Amino acid sequence: MTPPAAASSTAVPSSSAPRPLDHLPHDHGGPDWWDDLSVRPGRAVPETWPAVGVVAALTVSNVMTNRVLPRWAYVPWNVGVAGGLVWWARAAGDCSGAELGLSRRHLLGGLRWGGVAAGAVAAVYAAGLAVPRSRSAFRDDRADNVVPVELLWRVLVEIPFGTVLAEEVAFRGVLPAMFRRRFASEPNWAVRADLTAAGLFGLWHILPASGLAEANPTLRELPSAAAAATAVAGSVAGTTAAGLVFTWLRNRSGSVLAPVMLHGAINGGAYTVAWVLGRAAGRPTRESGWSWSRPVRRRIRRWPFRRRVTSA
Secondary structure (H helix, E strand, O other): OOOOOOOOOOOOOOOOOOHHHHHHOOOOOOOOOOOOOOOOOOOOOOEEEEEHHHHHHHHHHHHHHHHHEEHHHHHHHHHHHHHHHHHHHOOOOOOOOOOOOOOOOHHHHHHHHHHHHHHHHHHHHHHHHHHHHHHHHHEEEHHOOOOHHHHHHHHHHHHHHHHHHHHHHHHHHHHHHHHHHOOOOOHHHHHHHHHHHHHHHHHHHHHHHHHHHHHHHHHHHHHHHHHHHHHHHHHHHHHHHHHHHHHHHHHHHHHOOHHHHHHHHHHHHHHHHHHHHHHHHHOOOOOOOOOOOOOOOOEEOOOOOOOEOOOO
């Protein structure tokens, strides 16, 4: 009688046995090329409070920058917020640099993808300036009455460090990473995290959008209530869609630098184009510099936006 075969040393584990998260199927819901997303985070954080803490901090910061802070505090405040969020994601969320899009090994990839995207934006703005019928869409009264030195400050300092850095670190770095930890034990965990962060990015622009109806000549032609509703709804929808594009770019490049460059090109380019159009139309320009004690935000008389609305 032939003796039974020896048991294999590599027996297949029972399907009912618990497995670590990093050995679960890669059901992240996205394509295989997603950098650092094809494998689940090594540890799930099922508690909601770490991500809620980030959302609460961003809510406070949004009110501060749109209603309270003077111009001189805008940049240092947002740089501090970005640094604080990264610290919180590492301390409370146990997120790595790669999960936050801050890994050095992806820096060149972020620079390459971001450079291509920023160049495409510059080409679109150049085409918009060249076609007379499209110029009205780029008009923005907030760029009028601005001296060249102030333009350089806003485009090279205030927008990239006061607006873009904080938003990209928060909505393409910290929030997606922490939501991935939160959803790590569930199917389509990465896609759910990115969609949630993009939706919050759209809601983030409700307060800044409230002044767009007063600043854009096209919207001023509408009744006041319709103009405000159109500005807010359009801004939330548009920035949510933009957030998905920024997230795709961050995932494709592996670095938050890529959406930083694209975001900076969009905001800075739009402000520059509006300034150029204002000068071409003969809009007046101040001869003196701007006051640092003045709020960064544009004042609007109508309730409930009596104080300030973003100009960055």
